[in-house]
Amino acid sequence: MLGSGSKGNCTAVWTENTVLLIDAGKLALRYIRSTLAQAGLSASAVESVLVTHCHTDHLSDTTYRLCGPEKIPVYCTDATWEAALKKRSNRRLEELEKLKLRRCLPDREFRVGEFTVKPFGVSHSHRFSKDTPVGYTLRANGVKVAYATDLGHVTPSIERELAGSDILVIESNHDVQMERDSGRHKDAIEWVLGKTGHLSNEQCAGALSNVIARSERPPRHIVLAHLSQECNLPGLAISASKRSLDVADLAHVNLITASQSRPTPVITVEA
Numbered sequence: 001m002l003g004s005g006s007k008g009n010c011t012a013v014w015t016e017n018t019v020l021l022i023d024a025g026k027l028a029l030r031y032i033r034s035t036l037a038q039a040g041l042s043a044s045a046v047e048s049v050l051v052t053h054c055h056t057d058h059l060s061d062t063t064y065r066l067c068g069p070e071k072i073p074v075y076c077t078d079a080t081w082e083a084a085l086k087k088r089s090n091r092r093l094e095e096l097e098k099l100k101l102r103r104c105l106p107d108r109e110f111r112v113g114e115f116t117v118k119p120f121g122v123s124h125s126h127r128f129s130k131d132t133p134v135g136y137t138l139r140a141n142g143v144k145v146a147y148a149t150d151l152g153h154v155t156p157s158i159e160r161e162l163a164g165s166d167i168l169v170i171e172s173n174h175d176v177q178m179e180r181d182s183g184r185h186k187d188a189i190e191w192v193l194g195k196t197g198h199l200s201n202e203q204c205a206g207a208l209s210n211v212i213a214r215s216e217r218p219p220r221h222i223v224l225a226h227l228s229q230e231c232n233l234p235g236l237a238i239s240a241s242k243r244s245l246d247v248a249d250l251a252h253v254n255l256i257t258a259s260q261s262r263p264t265p266v267i268t269v270e271a
């Protein structure tokens, strides 16, 4: 994960032959390029970008500036695309359409290079946007990666999508008390804590327990993502989810947090 949080998101998932990005919003283009290079990847090798939803930390002019010159297709739902184009700060996004690089996200599994990609709907959006946000599972060579950030709440059907992942990326956005004490506008606080906002550390830990209970084999790596910089601390996120792992006798599972400004270590999983 190159960066994760409300100031920008981008995650690279790759096999020997296919490089995919999930989201490419708001982070500096130079940072994305240099961080990919540190992992031995080049932006020109990216096969596609899979976008989760319309918020500018996921889909923005950065997406155009990365994908336009390199001719990288961008997948998102029609509603996500329409909502993103309405933002004045996203003026250059429509150039992706002119370049025929915008792809309508299928509502079922599809192939991109070596990956089988499956989008699934999640509940997360502002009152004013008609977005249809998604999470993703990616499978290749017998390995499954799940990506679910920006979730208002986790339903049993989302738990089923996340079950059986080798690498599970899940949102652990805020500490409820820190959010309540944040001094933000009360509507903003209500949205974050509500059913279409973001997952708290406790909600994340609860979802983790349910996903583990539904999994035939436990995840090997768990990345807690999209942590709020003002209303969370990595230690609080880790300790909430660690309790779920301890209860399930999985204290050995690799549990880390993603950061806004530093990439996570590369996680390698063999089938």
Ligand SMILES: [Zn+2]
Binding pocket: 005, 006, 009, 055, 057, 058, 150, 226
């Ligand atoms: Zn976000």
Ligand SMILES: [Zn+2]
Binding pocket: 053, 055, 124, 150
């Ligand atoms: Zn969002």
